[in-house]
């Protein structure tokens with residue numbers, strides 16, 4: 001699939017912002033003496049801004065944005081409707097929660113609105129993942145790893161932001177260390193899930209081929225002409241040229257930037273116990289590492305999606321089926337795939 | 339139930355693209371148009387076509403054959419594109435099973451095209467909406483047209499009569515009989531979308547050509563001395579003979 005930046009921005013900003021708020025709120029509930037209302041307000045406002053940017057990005061994807069309110073028409077059967085509803089409800093509840101904090105409402109009301117926002121966030125994570133996982137003609141998406149990856153990476157990037165905020169605010173060393181420990185655990189889980197995803201994609205069984213697409217039983221079928229003089233919607237929307245070598249490099253880059261670098265930096269901050277400015281430096285470095293890495297990861301998520309309709313346009317990519325870590329990429333790198 | 343659909347005989351299709359061109363011509367001016375072209379004479383031309391004829395080569399050289407596959411929306415019975423549409427713009431018309439898009443409701447999110455296994459949806463970048471084959475919904479029920487012209491433009495244009503239109507759910511219809519008698523099949527059955535359009539399978543042509551014999555005959559035809567002299571033109575001017 002073509003990696004559309006508006007959708008990538010929506011996915012990253014919304015899931016990371018929600019990860020940030022959920023972790024901050026849970027921290028506030030379980031360690032009230034270490035996380036002040038002011039800190040929750042700071043991370044909440046950041047999460048709110050990220051939701052707004054995410055929603056704005058989603059508008060850029062639409063061909064007719066002025067009719068966007070119609071997107072809620074089919075809530076009963078379209079995951080896209082549910083995604084837009086849940087992100088809107090979450091953003092509304094988050095705004096309400098922040099207003100109540102600013103107006104110094106009693107703790108009870110803060111906990112009620114915060115918990116409701118967390119429930120809305122849970123439904124959003126499911127809906128946004130199902131938008132992709134329900135497309136059964138893209139096997140790279142239609143599996144359980146889509147939900148797991150979207151959720152975990154949201155919490156990794158959101159968690160890295162929370163750690164940065166905590167490390168930059170004074171006298172918050174114990175809370176920073178606790179947050180680092182929890183986000184480290186999440187990142188470990190994320191790394192395992194990512195490796196399992198790579199393995200799943202490399203061993204996937206694809207039941208369709210040119211024979212079933214055309215109904216011909218001939219063993220050798222070659223597309224000579226797609227029925228168009230040049231590229232068109234069905235060739236550009238569903239295919240993004242990338243060499244196998246570039247794909248393998250980017251996959252390694254994702255592992256390095258999103259998982260391994262933050263794990264090393266956070267472990268150093270926990271084990272070496274450096275002074276506060278160093279902790280802040282390490283935390284910011286970890287955040288920039290996973291934030292840039294997640295863009296590569298989400299681009300690859302689209303690029304690797306191998307839609308069955310590509311069978312009709314000569315773009316069906318069989319090299320996805322080979323694990324780039326096992327393939328002799330030198331021999332195949334000339335083949336354009338995606 | 340009524341399910342209007344196309345049945346395409348791959349034995350008759352000669353890959354002339356007349357169906358695709360007539361589809362474009364009719365729908366550009368029809369109710370479900372226009373089908374715009376973007377930058378048609380420049381670099382990176384793009385355009386909306388509801389119907390595309392694809393060309394395949396099957397077999398190994400020298401035993402190869404060219405096959406044509408005209409492809410437009412299959413008007414699936416369990417259309418996945420309709421299920422995913424968030425606005426309800428994509429819908430399956432109850433009276434005849436045709437899958438249509440209500441352009442006024444479509445927001446151009448392209449999600450329906452992701453859910454189409456056949457690559458049959460076409461995005462109109464100028465109008466910002468999704469378009470697709472309508473089985474000429476503005477022709478087939480159009481009482482201002484003569485009865486024999488109330489058919490999709492592609493069916494009327496096909497010079498070999500490869501395309502037929504009718505109700506595949508009516509066991510007495512001509513298209514149902516064609517499917518039964520000639521082993522009509524559906525593309526990509528793994529999609530479970532239950533496409534309505536059917537294809538009648540291509541039978542392999544087993545004619546063998548002796549290359550040397552062919553060359554000799556061709557030479558004889560070209561050589562004016564060896565050509566048979568024209569007869570029966572006594573009273574006419576013969577412009578054709580050398």
Ligand code: SF4
Pocket residue numbers: 410411412413414417418419420437453454455456457458459470531533
């Ligand atoms: S062929 Fe594609 S666009 Fe047409 S009804 Fe089936 S899924 Fe929908």
Ligand code: SF4
Pocket residue numbers: 422423424425426427428439443444445446447448449450451467468
């Ligand atoms: S592009 Fe239009 S028809 Fe397709 S899913 Fe979106 S709103 Fe529905």
